Amino acid sequence: MTFTTALPAALIAFAVAAPVNAQDLVQRPAVTLETANRLATAAAGACQQLGRTIVVAVLDGGGHLLVVRRDPAVGPHNIEAARRKAFTALSTRTATLDLARRAALDADSRNLNTLPELLLLGGGVPLTFKGAPVGAIGVAGGGGAGNDHACALAxxxxxxALDQPTSSTTKESP
Structure with missing residues (x-):
């Protein structure tokens, strides 16, 4: 056996034999699919009480889509809007309504609109558990930023089990 073939075999043997201890792994809370579905149902119900239909997207802590729910009466472009609102809220740890209002007053915040994945429209709210980000919810198509934000909060x-947002819904944006 030559060195080049022995090296991969040795690495595999080491990787298999190397013990993994629990303290070597980062353990984080996560939004479950069940919770994501509960959030989507609650958002749709809250908007329905306002006489509105919506699209709602729920992301996990890594920014991956867990649930998207679209009422057939809502335009399909709102699917991407809801996802991007949730992504923006997750990545900035700030409600998108707060970001949009800040961007209207501050050129530095307004520059966040130049990042392709961010969307500074109300309706995106980060999800936290004991202060740690675990995901985000995005609502679109509810008849305006205020409605979308209110349905996400509801x-x-x-x-x-989730931290409940305060009137200043999140931490300061970057």
Whole structure:
């Protein structure tokens, strides 16, 4: 056996034999699919009480889509809007309504609009558990930024295990 063939075999043997201890792994809370569905249902219900239909997207802590729910009466472009609102809220750890309002007053915040994945329209709210980000919810198509934001907040209120946003819904943006 030559060195080049022995090296991969040795690495595999080492990797298999190397013990993994629990303290070597980072353990983080996560939004489950069940919770994501509860959030989507609660957001849709809250908007329905306002006489509105919506699209809602729920992302996990890594920014991956867990659930998207679209009422057939809502335009399909709102699917991407809801996802991007959730992504923006997750990545900035700030409600998109707050970001949009800040961008109207501050050129530095306004520059966030130049990043292709961010969307500074109300309706995206980060999800946190004991202060740690675990995902985000995005609502679109509810008849305006205020409605979308209110329906996202109502969804979070329906899941008591999540931190409940305060009037200043999140930490400062970057």
């Amino acid at each position: 969804a979070i209120a329906a899941v008591s």
